Every structure is written in structure tokens, then in C-alpha cells.
Amino acid sequence: MTISISQSLDARNLSCPMPIVKTAIAIKTLASGDVLEVSATDPGSVKDFDAWSKITGNELIESDVQDGVFRFVLRKK
Amino acid sequence: MDEPLAISLFSGTDDKLQAAAVLTAGAAAVGRPVHIFLQYWGLDAFRANGAPRERLLAPEAGPEGLAAVEALATAGQASWHDTLAQAKEIGEVDIQACSLSMDLLRLGPDDLDPLVDGVEGVTAFWLAASEGQVLFI
Numbered sequence: 001m002t003i004s005i006s007q008s009l010d011a012r013n014l015s016c017p018m019p020i021v022k023t024a025i026a027i028k029t030l031a032s033g034d035v036l037e038v039s040a041t042d043p044g045s046v047k048d049f050d051a052w053s054k055i056t057g058n059e060l061i062e063s064d065v066q067d068g069v070f071r072f073v074l075r076k077k
Numbered sequence: 078m079d080e081p082l083a084i085s086l087f088s089g090t091d092d093k094l095q096a097a098a099v100l101t102a103g104a105a106a107v108g109r110p111v112h113i114f115l116q117y118w119g120l121d122a123f124r125a126n127g128a129p130r131e132r133l134l135a136p137e138a139g140p141e142g143l144a145a146v147e148a149l150a151t152a153g154q155a156s157w158h159d160t161l162a163q164a165k166e167i168g169e170v171d172i173q174a175c176s177l178s179m180d181l182l183r184l185g186p187d188d189l190d191p192l193v194d195g196v197e198g199v200t201a202f203w204l205a206a207s208e209g210q211v212l213f214i
Contacts, residue, residue, distance in 0.1 A: 013152075013153065015149065017102045018155055021105075021106055028167070055108070056107060
């Protein structure tokens, strides 16, 4: 099953905690079940997106890295 | 997770203001209410329409620390002020000026940055802190 991305957020070159802050702002505009894709270069973001997902209940569906860019796919609770 | 976080922000150097803003934004992003109590030089940094301040750092920063902070700012790192403004956008962040520090700095409510929500005494701070964690920065 392919995942349909509702919105993409470019958080590359932003320092901690801005990738998470921008994600929290973006997800407010989405409906439950919508999927948000985020790209980031902050080295702390792998652990941060995992933690944010666990605490807020927004599901982290995918997490990968390519050429130094982290990509996170989240489904809104 | 909705355990409240209370911060006494005493320091007015840019590095400590940035650290407080980062902790606040992170807490707001996970749904924790944050209550910031501005005391002394922390309050001094929240003057409205103040003249642009020279960048101030904690003494341990030294010239190399200042250069590193300047480089990150030039690379586009959000300022502590912007970080706090965005934290307010995503969560419950209440910023209150300590009334004793208002007297000390001879400030009135109109002298405060719009990020400041009000003025309170220490008893109101402890009520807001309730059973949550308290940080002194």
C-alpha cells in the first residue's frame, strides 16, 4: 500500500528545536489520519521525532536517511 | 504528557535565554504547559522597543564561544525571541514578569515586550508551578 502524503515540510538547515516546532505547527493544520512528510538535517532529529511521536501519539510511519537528509513520515493522531 | 514545567528565568545573557527558549519550545511541542517567571536580568531582556542589544554571553563562553554563537546566528538559527514566539504558537506558554524585578528595573506594564503576558508575584508563580518541575536558569 502506498502512503498518500498530505503535506511536505522542509525543515532542512534548521537547528534544534525548530524541526519539531515547525512539525507541531504544520500538524495542527491537518486532519486526523493525514500524513505529514518532514525533511531535516539536524542530527538530533532522529531521536527527537521518535520521542515526539511517542509522547504526542502521532504515529511515525517511516524514518530514513539519504545523503545526510533525514526523512520522517508521520500520521496525525 | 501534560506535566507542567515552571522556569525562573533569571539570566539575561543570550546563551541562557536561548537555552530557556529551546527547553520551552520542546516542552510546548509535546503538550506540556510552560510557565516562565522573568526575574532580574531575565526580565531586563524583555523590554519593549529596547535599543538593539549587544550580544551578551555567560562569562565561560569567552571569545571562541562568542564566535561560535555568532556563526550559528549567521547560519540562520532562530533567535531566542523567535523561538519563544513560536513556542507560544504551538502550546500553552505563559510568560510573567516578577513584580519585584519590575520595581528594581523601574518598569511599568507598557515597557514590556509583547511576549510577556503579565506581572505577578512569587506566590502566583508557585501556584502555577504546583506539582510540576521547576528550572532556574
